Amino acid sequence: MSVATEKNPAATNDGTYRVIVLDDLAEEGLAKLDAAPNIQYDIRTKLAGEELRQALSEYDGAVCRSGVKITAESLEGNTQLKAIVRAGVGTDNIDKVAAARLGIVVMNTPAGNTVSTAEHTMALLLGLSRKLAPAHASLKAGAWDRKKFKGSQVFGKTLGVVGLGRIGQEVSARAAAFGMEVVGYDPFLSRERAEELGIRKVDTVDEMLPEIDYLTVHTPLTPETTNLISTEQVARIKKGARLINCARGGIYDEGALEEGLKSGQLGGVALDVYPDEPCTDSPLFAMDNVLCTPHLGASTEEAQIGVAVEAVDLLVNYLVTGEIQSAVNTTLDPNALKTVRPYADVAYRLGILLGQWHGGGLKNCELEFQGEIAEKDTRILVSAFCAGLIRNFTDEANIINAELLCRERGIELSRKESTAYGTFSSQITATVSGDGKTCSASGTVFGKDMPRLIRLGEYRTEAFMDGNLLVFHHQDVPGIIGYVGSVLSEENVNIAQMAVGRQGTEAGGSAIGVLNLDSGASEKALARVTEKDGIESAILLQLPEAGDLPDWLA
Structure with missing residues (x-):
């Protein structure tokens, strides 16, 4: 998926893009820069401090390895730089949050080494x-x-x-x-x-x-x-x-x-x-x-050539066409994101929730968009869901690469869209399956930007999608909710919000409870909850706090 950034690439007045090479780069990568039309580049290595900050403010794009340290101070006040590409996988030497705030895309080369x-x-x-x-x-x-x-x-x-x-x-x-x-x-x-x-x-x-x-x-x-x-x-x-x-x-x-x-x-x-x-x-x-050995994993001639060529291709392609690949941060075009940002947050949180609730071994993921949201660009929402789904196992996932990371692990993705209204004007339903287990959840937005969980499996509910969620399956009989509240009180855990959902409309059947907790519940507390007759299972799901957005969404 190609997504434009807030700071769209624009050539200098003479139609040339300026690129700075901040670390030693394989000759094959430099040859690619030589051959690229409308690209002018300079090699300036071992820069730091004010010298680095000033240099970065003069170029449209930068290529680096691990030698240079691009900090928030290095980028302060920068209105020119549009992209930084790391010739390698690790990007710990680049302040990705500071870059995102300035609309600077940071990309890496995950395949080269x-x-x-x-x-x-x-x-x-x-x-x-x-x-x-x-x-x-x-x-x-x-x-x-x-x-x-x-x-x-x-x-x-x-x-x-x-x-x-x-x-x-x-x-x-x-x-x-x-x-x-x-x-x-x-x-x-x-x-x-x-x-x-x-x-x-x-x-x-x-x-x-x-x-x-x-x-x-x-x-x-x-x-x-x-x-x-x-x-x-x-x-x-x-x-x-x-x-x-x-x-x-x-x-x-x-x-x-x-x-x-x-x-x-x-x-x-x-x-x-x-x-x-x-x-x-x-x-x-x-x-x-x-x-x-002294960090030699990627230190082969072939790997250095591979990451150098890949880095140059990524940077030139972005500057010339605006297409982003292998981004480790990204700021989406506000105009493209404006109408879907709250639902991208819902999709992201649904991914985090279902990744924990299912537990792993996923084979299939299906997303269904219903109502007004189905008329928008739902590809962004699929990517946001994928980023949440694998969030707890990789720090590489974002709205650009998350689908690829899922597919590499053999997870099949599909989506359905229906403009017909359901209970809400817009809602997202996600279903994940694998290893003989299927889990589904639905979410929507209350007001302008408040994610809400409206269904877990076959159970309707209405719960906040943030912080610590205690989810427990139980029989819809008297005494269950009071017992859970007593256990949490004895464990010094405060309940901030409570929602209960029935499978049908009649009492006495199967039900689900969703409690928003002010703090996490221990394994001991969860074990005590399930000791009660009529409570089948209990799990603690951890979601981002309200308003806590990933860099690529914020």
Whole structure:
């Protein structure tokens, strides 16, 4: 989908777009700039501070790698710059929120280094297994000690893969070629797609830990993935397992890795990434059975050429045509978004809600737009829903790339539109299914911009779509609501809003309760709720607070 930005590209008076290259770029990328019509570029590396701020104010587009740090101060007062493209995946060196506020699109090149990172993961896995680094160091020191460096073969071993996007899938294919069994976790990869890839899918990371010989992670660093493997997980993992990380520093708790190596619980650790980089001092570097490299996952000639060419193509295409691809932030044209922004927020929140309620393993998603909203550009709403659906597992999703990220995980998307009015002048219904489970929810807008949940499954309701939602299935009989309120009171959890929905119109049947809570409810509280006869299940869903919009929507 192509979406214009608030700051539409416009060439200089002579019809030329000016581009600044802020870091070293492969010659093939520069050749692309040379060949592009109406593009003038300058290479100005190692800029910082006021010099960088002034330089950025003079150009229409910028290409960078990880060397330059483009902060809010770097962009202050900028009215000229329209796009920044990172030749690589990570964009931590760019203040994306500040750029979005100024209408500057930030794009990355997610495909260019996929193979190189996957190959480096396998290189670390094999090097760790065969003790290549210490064996080589021993030879350099003049020793010949074959017994000391007896390794392990990977054939017949089990590899756990957390995150089955592009890189995770490439690693899985290479591991299978070595005769490894691959067990994978990705809440948004369907079981059918996993089977097609030859991966045995599990429902949780903890489920795979006791049976794997190797573990590799390929996810962004988010609150959900920070210290994904810590002391508790190391204690649960199969004794002697080896851990590899070529994704992001901080996914593994390095203190827990150190203790696991000392105790012998872990058989080895291989790292290419660290919580703070550059990293030249870590207790792990001096330990046995550790293999570390200085963030080399994308450091191949082919990868650097690939990301450079892709970055230039993205930038030139945007400046010339206005088309955005691989954006990691975006500000939509206010004129295009004006009539659908409140419903984009509803769609986004429905995605977050159903992603948690279903739990993962999705195969199909269907969105139905009814009433006045069906006459608008519903493609934006589909993308907003997808961004919410996978929000808790990736920090890359936005209204531009979310559909692609869903389809890469084997999720089929469809939409229906009907201009006939239902109960409300406009409403959105989303249905997700997979792994034998189907969940649906409907939402609308009250007033100008207040998202409301109006249906969960077969139950009509009316609930705020923000904050902490406690959803519980129960029999429509006396005493249920009072019991839940008492439990929450004893757990010091305050109820801000309450809604109850019946399956039909008669009392005594099946019903659903939706409570907006001022704070989260603990696992203990949820367990106590379901102890009551007549309450079948309870789940806590966490949505953004009221008015809390993602950068690309705000």
